[in-house]
Amino acid sequence: MNQNAKVKELKVDTTAASAGPMNGADIFIESLKKENVEVMFGYPGGAVLPLYDALYKNPIRHILARHEQGAIHAAEGYARVSGKPGVVLATSGPGATNLVTGITDAMMDSLPLVVFTGQVATGVIGTDAFQEADVIGITMPITKHNYQVRDMNDLPRIVHEAFHIATTGRPGPVLIDIPKDIAGMIGEPEFVTEVDLPGYQPNFKPNSLQVKKLRGALAQAKKPVILAGAGVLHAKASKELLQFVEKMQIPVVNTLLGLGGFPANHPLFLGMGGMHGTNTANKALYETDLLINIGARFDDRLTGNLAHFAPSATVAHIDIDPAEIGKNVETHIPIVADARAALKKIMSLDFEAPKADEWRAKLQQDKVENPLWNTEDGEGISPQLLMKMIHEITEGDAIVTTDVGQHQMWTAQYYGFNKPDQWVTSGGLGTMGFGFPSAIGAQIAKPDKTVVAIAGDAGFQMTLQELGLVAELKLPVKIIVYNNMALGMVRQWQETFYEERYSQSLIPVQPDFVKLADSYGIRGYKVSTEEEAEKVLRETLTDNEPVLIDCRIKPKEMVYPMIAPGKGLHEMIGVKPQ
Amino acid sequence: MKRIVTATVFNQSGVLNRITGLFTRRQFNIESITVGATETEGVSKMTFVVHVEDARMVEQVLKQLNKQIDVLKVNDITDQAIVTRELALLKVMTTPQTRAEINVIIEPFRATIIDVAKDSVTIQVVGNFEKIEAMIELLRPYGIKEVARTGQTAIKRGSQRLVSESKPFSILN
Numbered sequence: 134m135n136q137n138a139k140v141k142e143l144k145v146d147t148t149a150a151s152a153g154p155m156n157g158a159d160i161f162i163e164s165l166k167k168e169n170v171e172v173m174f175g176y177p178g179g180a181v182l183p184l185y186d187a188l189y190k191n192p193i194r195h196i197l198a199r200h201e202q203g204a205i206h207a208a209e210g211y212a213r214v215s216g217k218p219g220v221v222l223a224t225s226g227p228g229a230t231n232l233v234t235g236i237t238d239a240m241m242d243s244l245p246l247v248v249f250t251g252q253v254a255t256g257v258i259g260t261d262a263f264q265e266a267d268v269i270g271i272t273m274p275i276t277k278h279n280y281q282v283r284d285m286n287d288l289p290r291i292v293h294e295a296f297h298i299a300t301t302g303r304p305g306p307v308l309i310d311i312p313k314d315i316a317g318m319i320g321e322p323e324f325v326t327e328v329d330l331p332g333y334q335p336n337f338k339p340n341s342l343q344v345k346k347l348r349g350a351l352a353q354a355k356k357p358v359i360l361a362g363a364g365v366l367h368a369k370a371s372k373e374l375l376q377f378v379e380k381m382q383i384p385v386v387n388t389l390l391g392l393g394g395f396p397a398n399h400p401l402f403l404g405m406g407g408m409h410g411t412n413t414a415n416k417a418l419y420e421t422d423l424l425i426n427i428g429a430r431f432d433d434r435l436t437g438n439l440a441h442f443a444p445s446a447t448v449a450h451i452d453i454d455p456a457e458i459g460k461n462v463e464t465h466i467p468i469v470a471d472a473r474a475a476l477k478k479i480m481s482l483d484f485e486a487p488k489a490d491e492w493r494a495k496l497q498q499d500k501v502e503n504p505l506w507n508t509e510d511g512e513g514i515s516p517q518l519l520m521k522m523i524h525e526i527t528e529g530d531a532i533v534t535t536d537v538g539q540h541q542m543w544t545a546q547y548y549g550f551n552k553p554d555q556w557v558t559s560g561g562l563g564t565m566g567f568g569f570p571s572a573i574g575a576q577i578a579k580p581d582k583t584v585v586a587i588a589g590d591a592g593f594q595m596t597l598q599e600l601g602l603v604a605e606l607k608l609p610v611k612i613i614v615y616n617n618m619a620l621g622m623v624r625q626w627q628e629t630f631y632e633e634r635y636s637q638s639l640i641p642v643q644p645d646f647v648k649l650a651d652s653y654g655i656r657g658y659k660v661s662t663e664e665e666a667e668k669v670l671r672e673t674l675t676d677n678e679p680v681l682i683d684c685r686i687k688p689k690e691m692v693y694p695m696i697a698p699g700k701g702l703h704e705m706i707g708v709k710p711q
Numbered sequence: 712m713k714r715i716v717t718a719t720v721f722n723q724s725g726v727l728n729r730i731t732g733l734f735t736r737r738q739f740n741i742e743s744i745t746v747g748a749t750e751t752e753g754v755s756k757m758t759f760v761v762h763v764e765d766a767r768m769v770e771q772v773l774k775q776l777n778k779q780i781d782v783l784k785v786n787d788i789t790d791q792a793i794v795t796r797e798l799a800l801l802k803v804m805t806t807p808q809t810r811a812e813i814n815v816i817i818e819p820f821r822a823t824i825i826d827v828a829k830d831s832v833t834i835q836v837v838g839n840f841e842k843i844e845a846m847i848e849l850l851r852p853y854g855i856k857e858v859a860r861t862g863q864t865a866i867k868r869g870s871q872r873l874v875s876e877s878k879p880f881s882i883l884n
Contacts, residue, residue: 273729274736278780281724298780332721332783456774459767 143290143325157285157316158187161249164292165193167324168247170220172196172211172577174204178224179264180251183316196577196606199598201228203570205235206596209244210571213557214532215578216369218245218299225251226264229310230271234564236306237275241561242390243367245304247295252281254314268310277305285315286322297328302335303454304367335453339470339478346466347425347449347479351381354423354447354487359385360406360435363560364428364452365394370473371553374427375399377476381486384496386414388429390560393550403496404505407435408696409542412503412708413496418443419702423487426450428472431461432561441701451475505546506693506710513687514663516540516615520547522667523585523613526674531555531583531611534572536592537563539621542692544587555582566595569612573599576608583611583674590616590643590683597649603679604653611674612681614646617688625691650681661685713742714769714789715865716759719749721781729779730757739763739772743797743862754783758864760840792868798861799843800825801834804854813853820846831856839863 146167155163161184165173172194177185188195198204201223208219219239223232229250239246253262269281278298280291288311295307351357365374371394378385378401385395386406395402404411406418415437418424424446429435436442442462449466450458458467468475507517520543523531533548534557535541541558550556557575559567572586593614603610615621623638650657656678660666666684673680693707720726727746734741742760749756763769769787776785803813813832814824822836836846840863847858 269725270728273725274732283724330780333780454778456771456778459770460774463767 146324158183173220175222180225201231203599206570207574210574229268238562239306245299246306248308252312279308281310285318339475357423358421362388362429363390368472373476396551397549415702438701536568540615565592646683659683795865802857
């Protein structure tokens with residue numbers, strides 16, 4: 134039996150069939166055009182030469198990164214801010230394995246990607262041929278689904294299915310492995326216009342019974358709180374969330390990835406929850422009697438010790454992915470649905486607002502008593518003040534990207550995201566080197582927006598080769614390096630939990646970032662005081678040119694407040710200045 | 712707790728790898744796994760016997776299996792009216808004196824001798840897990856040289872008793 138055979142007859146686009154015989158590579162390009170792909174990110178190599186040749190003859194905009202990892206992170210940034218799938222093309226073997234970090238990152242953070250990898254010719258698969266790697270085997274656990282094309286006639290169907298799977302339900306990366314000889318075969322395949330995937334039927338509409346249960350729970354709740362995750366952003370449900378919150382007057386906590394799904398300047402916003410969340414957000418999650426999770430997955434960085442997470446709450450969970458419901462936290466009201474569909478359904482019914490005046494007052498008081506704080510003494514720029522400056526100068530309207538670590542947490546705490554889809558960060562996988570290339574992808578998706586890449590000095594050095602791409606495309610990306618000459622978060626943990634044994638976390642030698650930028654023809658600045666920083670930021674953040682600013686921040690500044698690993702939400706440390 | 716889970720899957724290349732990989736990475740313990748063709752061409756059925764800690768873990772096993780694109784249907788059939796069968800082949804040491812005894816022992820199990828050698832016999836037995844375990848225990852004193860088992864496969868009985876107990880969650884609400 135054919136490996137990829139399907140039984141059902143599918144609708145076919147007949148306009149393309151009249152084009153006559155084509156080779157596999159042309160079919161690949163034609164299939165991408167049918168999916169309205171405007172841009173792809175990639176890097177050529179031996180096994181994809183036929184595909185690149187077809188691209189040369191029949192262009193789709195291709196962004197040539199300087200490393201495959203840069204290409205895929207750019208595609209992730211593109212996908213996050215545009216809502217469209219990011220398309221990646223890389224060669225077999227090392228090209229494909231260089232994508233692994235990005236694919237995993239997209240899987241963890243539910244970003245829609247369609248990744249194409251070349252493969253050695255079908256006749257030599259399994260013989261350890263030159264640049265052969267078992268990409269299907271390697272990427273099986275890190276993709277939503279993957280395919281190897283064994284018959285050229287299946288290519289249009291597989292591409293169409295891949296885009297469907299990547300972008301519907303809970304989004305995620307889908308990989309298609311194309312052997313070199315398949316790209317060269319001539320044929321006249323049919324371009325299908327529908328999918329037949331009986332094993333993949335994501336549920337969008339909420340179950341009425343469960344929605345009624347939520348209504349009952351809301352009417353009784355005295356201490357309700359909403360936890361809004363990235364599901365709100367993927368479902369484009371921020372407007373509905375705001376309406377629901379304003380009608381019901383329920384305080385809102387965002388997850389790291391959910392920031393922007395609810396306006397940070399709203400009086401009912403309590404901040405981010407979790408390990409470096411605000412005291413008020415974590416207090417609310419700890420004391421609540423009705424927790425409504427909308428599109429968040431109860432990640433361990435959010436919940437802390439599960440034994441102390443919302444211990445007395447009725448838990449309602451709205452999620453498009455049924456496997457997330459009940460995975461980490463026992464759920465009483467499961468609602469498998471798209472966040473927007475669920476909120477619309479809820480708003481269409483007559484819900485009674487909970488009587489929670491006392492609760493809201495208590496949380497407001499906590500917000501006033503325990504705000505985020507920062508040290509004011511010491512050498513160097515305060516990273517928190519720096520972020521406030523960036524917010525002020527960009528009027529809170531920039532797209533901001535980060536890696537993982539201290540600079541990420543300061544951005545999450547202080548930038549204040551008031552609108553959806555302007556926040557790009559590596560949450561689940563926590564990938565260093567993600568921020569800068571993802572900013573490139575975001576800038577390509579939104580050429581008119583100010584895009585600010587916040588990077589640590591260590592993370593930036595992992596993917597800084599993409600400066601070449603910024604220079605080549607003259608992208609006005611603003612790169613702000615939070616430079617503390619260290620792996621800041623590792624250093625912080627070593628100071629806190631390993632008696633200041635700074636094992637391999639201090640980086641004494643680094644490039645002169647100003648000269649580095651200059652070598653690519655990009656403006657570079659080094660700033661060491663808050664006055665200098667403000668001057669340079671005001672000069673450079675609002676114009677239409679790329680810039681790299683090496684900001685010397687206080688090297689020993691810590692991210693506070695904090696929940697130590699293994700501790701519960703109520704055990705925050707560093708809530709007040711020491 | 713031991714659960715019997717069945718999954719019908721598209722017979723695509725790598726589907727077994729997908730499923731076993733999933734079990735490994737989510738730390739679900741499999742006792743046995745069987746795969747075979749079904750009445751529909753291109754569709755296979757897998758039967759897993761899994762060991763899980765609690766009901767929530769079973770729920771996760773089912774949901775994670777269901778998330779796979781090539782998986783059509785997943786069922787935990789442990790609490791339903793089902794028939795489970797496994798085939799085992801046992802090579803048992805014999806002497807002229809014990810051969811008749813072994814014949815008597817295996818007879819109630821409706822097992823058959825399918826190969827005879829000078830100093831051993833190979834016995835084929837079909838039955839549920841407990842039956843096979845019981846027969847192995849009885850034959851152990853004679854010296855078992857080798858055991859090969861297929862693992863359990865299962866099917867729901869034609870008529871089901873009414874199930875009144877409803878679970879706290881299910882796959883779709």
